[in-house]
Amino acid sequence: MSEIKISSTGCLAMYLENDNVLVFDLNDTSLCQCLEAESVIDDNSNDLHRNQIKFSPNGQFLIINRPNKHLYIYIQSDYDKFGDSWLLKQIVRVENSISALTLTDEILLIGDRIGDIYKFDLLFNSNNEDLILAAENNRIIRNSSMLLDIIFFRMSNKQSFIITADRENKICLNNYPNNSDNQNYCFGHNQFVSHIKLIDNDRLLSASGDGTLRLWHLPDCMPLAFVHSRALTLQPKQVFFTGLCAFRNSASLAAYQKDVVPKCIEISSSTVNDSIWKMDVACSNPLNSNVYIAFSTYAHQYHSIYLSSLSNMKRLNNEQRELTFDSSYGEIIDYCFPAQKTSLNDYTTHEKCFLYVLFNSNVLVQVDIPSILSYNQTALSVQTNDRIQEINYILANHEFNLVHNKIKKDAFTFKELFENSTDSNNDCHLKRKSETVEEQENRKKQALS
Amino acid sequence: MSLPQKKYYRQRAHSNPLSDHSVEYPIRPDDMDWSSHYPSVIKSFEQQPSNDEESSVSNKRPKLENQLIEFVDIGCGYGGLLVALSPLFPDKLMLGMELRVKVLDYVLDRICALREQHSGQYTNISCLRTNAMKYLPNYFHKGQLSKMFFLYPDPHFKKAKHKWRIINKQLLAEYAYLLRVDGLVYTCTDVLDLHQWMCSCFEQFPLFERINNDDPVIKNDPCIEHVIGSTEEGKKVERNKGDKYLAVFRRIEDPIITKSSSNS
Numbered sequence: 001m002s003e004i005k006i007s008s009t010g011c012l013a014m015y016l017e018n019d020n021v022l023v024f025d026l027n028d029t030s031l032c033q034c035l036e037a038e039s040v041i042d043d044n045s046n047d048l049h050r051n052q053i054k055f056s057p058n059g060q061f062l063i064i065n066r067p068n069k070h071l072y073i074y075i076q077s078d079y080d081k082f083g084d085s086w087l088l089k090q091i092v093r094v095e096n097s098i099s100a101l102t103l104t105d106e107i108l109l110i111g112d113r114i115g116d117i118y119k120f121d122l123l124f125n126s127n128n129e130d131l132i133l134a135a136e137n138n139r140i141i142r143n144s145s146m147l148l149d150i151i152f153f154r155m156s157n158k159q160s161f162i163i164t165a166d167r168e169n170k171i172c173l174n175n176y177p178n179n180s181d182n183q184n185y186c187f188g189h190n191q192f193v194s195h196i197k198l199i200d201n202d203r204l205l206s207a208s209g210d211g212t213l214r215l216w217h218l219p220d221c222m223p224l225a226f227v228h229s230r231a232l233t234l235q236p237k238q239v240f241f242t243g244l245c246a247f248r249n250s251a252s253l254a255a256y257q258k259d260v261v262p263k264c265i266e267i268s269s270s271t272v273n274d275s276i277w278k279m280d281v282a283c284s285n286p287l288n289s290n291v292y293i294a295f296s297t298y299a300h301q302y303h304s305i306y307l308s309s310l311s312n313m314k315r316l317n318n319e320q321r322e323l324t325f326d327s328s329y330g331e332i333i334d335y336c337f338p339a340q341k342t343s344l345n346d347y348t349t350h351e352k353c354f355l356y357v358l359f360n361s362n363v364l365v366q367v368d369i370p371s372i373l374s375y376n377q378t379a380l381s382v383q384t385n386d387r388i389q390e391i392n393y394i395l396a397n398h399e400f401n402l403v404h405n406k407i408k409k410d411a412f413t414f415k416e417l418f419e420n421s422t423d424s425n426n427d428c429h430l431k432r433k434s435e436t437v438e439e440q441e442n443r444k445k446q447a448l449s
Numbered sequence: 450m451s452l453p454q455k456k457y458y459r460q461r462a463h464s465n466p467l468s469d470h471s472v473e474y475p476i477r478p479d480d481m482d483w484s485s486h487y488p489s490v491i492k493s494f495e496q497q498p499s500n501d502e503e504s505s506v507s508n509k510r511p512k513l514e515n516q517l518i519e520f521v522d523i524g525c526g527y528g529g530l531l532v533a534l535s536p537l538f539p540d541k542l543m544l545g546m547e548l549r550v551k552v553l554d555y556v557l558d559r560i561c562a563l564r565e566q567h568s569g570q571y572t573n574i575s576c577l578r579t580n581a582m583k584y585l586p587n588y589f590h591k592g593q594l595s596k597m598f599f600l601y602p603d604p605h606f607k608k609a610k611h612k613w614r615i616i617n618k619q620l621l622a623e624y625a626y627l628l629r630v631d632g633l634v635y636t637c638t639d640v641l642d643l644h645q646w647m648c649s650c651f652e653q654f655p656l657f658e659r660i661n662n663d664d665p666v667i668k669n670d671p672c673i674e675h676v677i678g679s680t681e682e683g684k685k686v687e688r689n690k691g692d693k694y695l696a697v698f699r700r701i702e703d704p705i706i707t708k709s710s711s712n713s
């Protein structure tokens with residue numbers, strides 16, 4: 001699927017259908033760079049397209065994960081005469097498709113679909129002039145389950161972990177760099193764990209195919225809180241969002257809303273419907289203790305985003321909002337919060353927290369989260385931000401293709417991740433036992449006759 | 450009830466451990482109900498799927514102290530080791546794990562028949578079907594096990610299949626998690642290449658140390674003769690006059706931690 005990611009320095013990267021990536025600078029939106037794939041990639045595999053774009057925390061490195069099993073590492077340098085600042089530094093080739101990846105400012109960690117983890121040094125300048133590097137020698141951990149998300153976690157006492165979320169419902173803490181006594185597991189999910197996010201360096205928020213969001217304390221893996229998506233999605237306060245027209249009063253807005261709120265179709269079983277399709281966490285300003293969570297469920301992935309906060313999740317005081325969009329925008333492709341700024345010079349008293357949403361009509365929308373969460377009316381009409389308008393202008397004029405034929409395929413591969421329930425072992429054993437007894441008797445009869 | 454006959458339980462020796470076997474496994478060790486395996490384990494009400502997560506987070510509810518499994522035989526085959534060890538350690542619970550369905554059925558029927566024929570005995574062994582490469586941490590708490598047995602594991606000779614071997618670097622981290630300090634791992638095989646592979650894996654891993662085969666700990670250990678001879682595989686090797694390679698390893702504390710604590 002198309003992804004968008006925003007770095008801590010305000011770079012917005014967008015993954016296009018033809019496997020090119022557009023990079024905008026939110027601080028100066030006249031600058032736009034297209035990072036091209038060198039050839040047309042023929043992607044017939046059934047892989048989930050996730051974790052396609054990642055920035056390093058300091059915004060210096062950009063990693064693009066293309067379906068041809070190659071990772072492209074770009075580094076930011078000064079702007080050259082074409083207005084391009086991202087240079088291709090290295091290409092990494094892996095054997096199995098990459099389903100999870102993460103970066104610190106120094107290392108790159110890759111998790112693939114058979115469970116191996118590879119580590120690369122980003123700062124190391126090898127004498128090797130080859131652009132393409134094979135990943136084979138950099139394997140550090142071999143697991144057996146498909147890795148869906150991976151995080152590098154360093155505690156204040158300098159102990160580090162690689163935290164992985166896998167298809168076998170487990171969140172595993174692997175001690176890094178050497179395997180020692182601190183291997184630990186977070187148990188609790190019923191289905192694959194699709195997203196894990198670090199909060200405040202001592203807690204972990206996880207989202208899973210079983211439809212729950214769980215909060216864990218690290219490194220002892222104590223479960224702190226959990227909430228099923230149904231609790232947040234059954235009776236939320238709905239907020240209808242549009243920026244396409246100006247409204248004179250709330251009545252006309254309400255009338256417009258009735259026309260354009262989209263209907264969604266229930267297709268699959270309830271477990272799949274309630275599962276968390278995507279989750280993102282806003283890295284909070286440390287002056288303010290609230291942490292914002294945006295997630296969407298499988299059933300409503302194209303039209304609604306649910307907004308909640310950590311305190312709402314723990315206390316269940318029904319502050320969550322369901323954000324539905326004007327259907328003229330089309331379907332939601334992806335959304336994200338900007339990464340946390342590493343330099344905290346921005347001590348504004350008014351907390352700013354924006355969610356950027358990308359639609360298949362080639363439109364980018366910026367949503368102010370704190371105002372939505374405190375908004376008590378059901379419809380919201382906003383003026384679009386100038387910077388966003390510039391981006392939308394570029395997107396519209398250049399006919400970049402954001403619509404994927406692969407979007408429906410992604411939904412299908414997502415459903416494949418679910419485990420089907422099986423008969424309990426005891427029943428099978430009894431069935432098989434009666435079969436073996438029958439077989440024995442048949443043989444005796446044959447021997448006699 | 451008579452003892453089961455192997456000819457009705459034949460199955461191919463090799464099984465792909467990494468394929469999707471749709472095995473049932475508990476979400477966490479506390480959720481596993483062992484009462485159906487061992488008569489001495491009482492089914493506690495704790496083990497219902499708790500919708501009440503808050504109370505499972507708080508530690509106020511007293512839990513029934515059930516005995517925990519201490520010995521695990523990974524790939525127990527037809528159950529020879531379990532049956533031999535059961536009378537030697539009557540107060541320890543032992544579990545065998547086997548991926549092949551028919552072989553598992555044989556072991557369960559055998560245990561059933563033995564319990565009937567010798568009442569009051571063989572109540573401390575059982576077997577279940579699971580994939581030990583993926584789901585072991587779901588069954589046992591950290592440091593719960595005191596002995597682990599890997600007897601005549603599938604050698605998976607081809608280099609591409611080395612990942613299927615039951616002893617490899619990543620799984621060692623899991624075994625180190627499950628075994629208590631001073632717990633023992635017993636490995637035995639008739640394939641020299643596999644024996645050398647397993648020894649090098651363990652030796653490179655900081656949390657295990659090798660106990661030499663002539664060490665008194667091994668000489669006095671009642672398990673050893675059964676590790677070598679009690680399993681079906683072991684008897685087959687003897688009939689074919691093959692070699693047997695035994696290696697025993699002890700789980701130790703993290704040497705980095707012990708070094709720093711002795712320095713401070």
